[in-house]
Amino acid sequence: MKRISQREIANILNVNVSTVSRALRGLDGVSSELRQKILSLAKEQGYRPNPFAVSLRYDTTRTIGIVVPDVSFNHYAHIVKRIESEARKEGYMCIITDSDDKFETEKNCLDLLVNMHVEGIIICVSQETTDFSHIQHLRKVHVPVVLFDRDADVDISSVIINDADTARQVTENLIDSGAKRIAFLGGPNKMKQTSERKHGYLEVLRERNIPIRKELVKCNYISYNSGLTDTLELLSLPQPPDAIIATHGLLVTSAMRAIESRGLRIPDDIQIVGYMSDWVSEVASPRVSFVEQNQKEIGVKAFKLLFDQLNGDTCVQHVIVKARLETRESTK
Amino acid sequence: MKRISQREIANILNVNVSTVSRALRGLDGVSSELRQKILSLAKEQGYRPNPFAVSLRYDTTRTIGIVVPDVSFNHYAHIVKRIESEARKEGYMCIITDSDDKFETEKNCLDLLVNMHVEGIIICVSQETTDFSHIQHLRKVHVPVVLFDRDADVDISSVIINDADTARQVTENLIDSGAKRIAFLGGPNKMKQTSERKHGYLEVLRERNIPIRKELVKCNYISYNSGLTDTLELLSLPQPPDAIIATHGLLVTSAMRAIESRGLRIPDDIQIVGYMSDWVSEVASPRVSFVEQNQKEIGVKAFKLLFDQLNGDTCVQHVIVKARLETRESTK
DNA sequence: TTGAAAGCGCTACCAG
DNA sequence: CTGGTAGCGCTTTCAA
Numbered sequence: 001m002k003r004i005s006q007r008e009i010a011n012i013l014n015v016n017v018s019t020v021s022r023a024l025r026g027l028d029g030v031s032s033e034l035r036q037k038i039l040s041l042a043k044e045q046g047y048r049p050n051p052f053a054v055s056l057r058y059d060t061t062r063t064i065g066i067v068v069p070d071v072s073f074n075h076y077a078h079i080v081k082r083i084e085s086e087a088r089k090e091g092y093m094c095i096i097t098d099s100d101d102k103f104e105t106e107k108n109c110l111d112l113l114v115n116m117h118v119e120g121i122i123i124c125v126s127q128e129t130t131d132f133s134h135i136q137h138l139r140k141v142h143v144p145v146v147l148f149d150r151d152a153d154v155d156i157s158s159v160i161i162n163d164a165d166t167a168r169q170v171t172e173n174l175i176d177s178g179a180k181r182i183a184f185l186g187g188p189n190k191m192k193q194t195s196e197r198k199h200g201y202l203e204v205l206r207e208r209n210i211p212i213r214k215e216l217v218k219c220n221y222i223s224y225n226s227g228l229t230d231t232l233e234l235l236s237l238p239q240p241p242d243a244i245i246a247t248h249g250l251l252v253t254s255a256m257r258a259i260e261s262r263g264l265r266i267p268d269d270i271q272i273v274g275y276m277s278d279w280v281s282e283v284a285s286p287r288v289s290f291v292e293q294n295q296k297e298i299g300v301k302a303f304k305l306l307f308d309q310l311n312g313d314t315c316v317q318h319v320i321v322k323a324r325l326e327t328r329e330s331t332k
Numbered sequence: 333m334k335r336i337s338q339r340e341i342a343n344i345l346n347v348n349v350s351t352v353s354r355a356l357r358g359l360d361g362v363s364s365e366l367r368q369k370i371l372s373l374a375k376e377q378g379y380r381p382n383p384f385a386v387s388l389r390y391d392t393t394r395t396i397g398i399v400v401p402d403v404s405f406n407h408y409a410h411i412v413k414r415i416e417s418e419a420r421k422e423g424y425m426c427i428i429t430d431s432d433d434k435f436e437t438e439k440n441c442l443d444l445l446v447n448m449h450v451e452g453i454i455i456c457v458s459q460e461t462t463d464f465s466h467i468q469h470l471r472k473v474h475v476p477v478v479l480f481d482r483d484a485d486v487d488i489s490s491v492i493i494n495d496a497d498t499a500r501q502v503t504e505n506l507i508d509s510g511a512k513r514i515a516f517l518g519g520p521n522k523m524k525q526t527s528e529r530k531h532g533y534l535e536v537l538r539e540r541n542i543p544i545r546k547e548l549v550k551c552n553y554i555s556y557n558s559g560l561t562d563t564l565e566l567l568s569l570p571q572p573p574d575a576i577i578a579t580h581g582l583l584v585t586s587a588m589r590a591i592e593s594r595g596l597r598i599p600d601d602i603q604i605v606g607y608m609s610d611w612v613s614e615v616a617s618p619r620v621s622f623v624e625q626n627q628k629e630i631g632v633k634a635f636k637l638l639f640d641q642l643n644g645d646t647c648v649q650h651v652i653v654k655a656r657l658e659t660r661e662s663t664k
Numbered sequence: 665t666t667g668a669a670a671g672c673g674c675t676a677c678c679a680g
Numbered sequence: 681c682t683g684g685t686a687g688c689g690c691t692t693t694c695a696a
Contacts, residue, residue: 005672007674015683017675019683021673021676054673057675072413078404080404096416116383253614349689354691381690386689389691389692
């Protein structure tokens with residue numbers, strides 16, 4: 001019981017394939033009785049158009065590619081899920097790839113996607129990515145690209161949150177609740193996301209005349225282990241921090257473990273605020289005050305930007321999705 | 333700068349496409365100098381084979397479909413990620429769909445996948461699914477299927493964990509640590525996964541001569557809210573439970589919230605064990621004793637089962653991935 | 665060693 | 681209203 005094709009339907013009914021094609025697509029030029037016969041046979045035999053033949057014919061794949069540092073990470077999983085559903089509404093399929101937050105793997109992902117002839121790509125670059133030439137190359141071969149979550153000073157459309165601004169909110173909030181020595185736990189300094197957030201943090205410290213102590217700023221590779229190590233170092237300082245800002249979910253959870261391992265209480269001994277998803281904040285105990293990033297909107301906007309480009313819009317757009325601090329129990 | 337095709341290469345070099353095709357694929361029958369010319373031109377022009385033409389030609393799509401109740405849920409995200417990487421090793425692409433844990437959406441997902449002419453499908457059915465005819469239908473149209481995580485008494489290959497056995501381990505462990513009134517928080521009774529786990533739980537109670545109190549067994553729709561409601565009801569009983577077994581991540585976290593809202597302490601006032609991913613257990617506080625489900629192995633085995641079928645193996649296999657209790661801080 | 669032609673499933677165009 | 685045909689990019693078979 002193989003799948004039936006238009007040609008086979010045509011043969012059975014002794015008509016031409018082109019007639020079958022028209023009938024199946026509801027085009028004019030087929031008598032209604034013949035159309036009925038064709039449609040009912042197609043239905044009976046479970047006819048499904050072959051999308052590969054259609055793609056080949058139209059030279060269009062109706063497929064887009066997604067690259068994320070880790071699909072199983074809550075934040076990205078939610079964004080990807082939303083991009084998918086938006087894409088499907090417009091008849092696009094998604095190919096999802098995982099760069100493992102590594103530059104080399106990211107290049108492989110893009111290569112795979114280009115091989116698959118995707119019509120566009122939505123990507124959150126790896127934390128290692130400082131050279132964007134592989135992405136800019138995509139535009140040369142006419143593959144529209146949208147960056148999200150992490151962008152850079154390149155001429156490519158992007159969707160990010162108001163990074164510096166949220167860091168300001170967080171820092172001010174901590175100061176207002178009595179924190180004197182706020183530590184900053186970020187990603188690599190070369191990531192614009194990190195530098196922006198750090199900038200917001202430093203700005204507020206300056207405004208409030210709080211001395212900036214660079215031993216309280218830890219910007220290293222983002223991973224659970226480095227978060228653990230960095231936090232333990234912070235807690236071992238002669239004057240340890242009484243608050244921590246962590247710019248990534250992994251850094252939040254690892255920092256909390258480090259704090260716990262030292263027998264300190266949150267928020268009494270030390271406060272913590274993280275950039276993390278609401279759901280993870282809710283699971284943690286105490287619930288973590290967090291920067292709500294609205295993954296749904298990021299997903300929607302990212303697809304929209306790509307969709308516009310797919311439809312011929314050539315201007316580069318930078319969308320800022322407003323994120324805001326949500327206080328829970330890890331701050332005073 | 334359009335993508336270049338074999339024909340164009342052939343035209344430029346004044347040779348035939350078939351020669352180009354052979355050269356590009358490294359087949360015999362091309363002089364090495366001509367092959368060199370072809371390869372270098374292809375490279376220079378960034379030639380990429382059109383996978384749609386190849387698929388059409390071979391009548392094979394090298395694509396498989398995945399259906400899960402919620403891609404953004406940690407447990408499934410990890411399994412999907414693993415299936416993807418296994419599939420890629422064998423040259424298969426994955427189309428990932430999300431049934432939202434609903435029967436109707438699940439049918440739509442399958443329809444979409446069949447339309448895309450996937451060569452096989454790996455699916456975790458929704459909690460609403462009791463009728464498996466839509467899945468059995470797939471076999472009629474020669475689309476191999478593998479169930480995972482949740483199976484049923486149907487003649488389809490599957491990968492699940494040792495459900496009843498893990499429930500036994502959990503129950504025994506709780507009894508040994510002094511629990512007298514163990515509640516069971518499960519999914520719908522019609523789900524085999526639930527009934528198996530419940531069976532293990534009840535069996536141990538009988539063996540240990542512990543009276544079975546049916547008000548301690550709550551098997552309803554799986555959701556955060558129902559978990560909350562059910563747990564609050566449990567805690568309001570004249571003789572509330574001193575331990576809870578929760579068979580789904582959502583039920584674990586909601587139960588913990590309910591417990592917290594009543595001002596009870598874990599594990600002193602009430603113990604809890606959950607079927608959840610290690611990562612979520614690690615984030616929670618106290619760390620939750622959990623049934624380690626080894627998502628990687630589930631993913632690997634699920635793809636292997638499908639791959640075997642794709643290669644002509646017709647026998648139905650049921651694989652049991654050994655899960656085991658990992659005790660943390662939520663039990664004594 | 666190279667070329668020519670057919671065909672995968674579908675659609676578009678032109679003819680009857 | 682219906683049929684015939686060419687062609688999307690690729691591979692395969694047969695012929696030169």
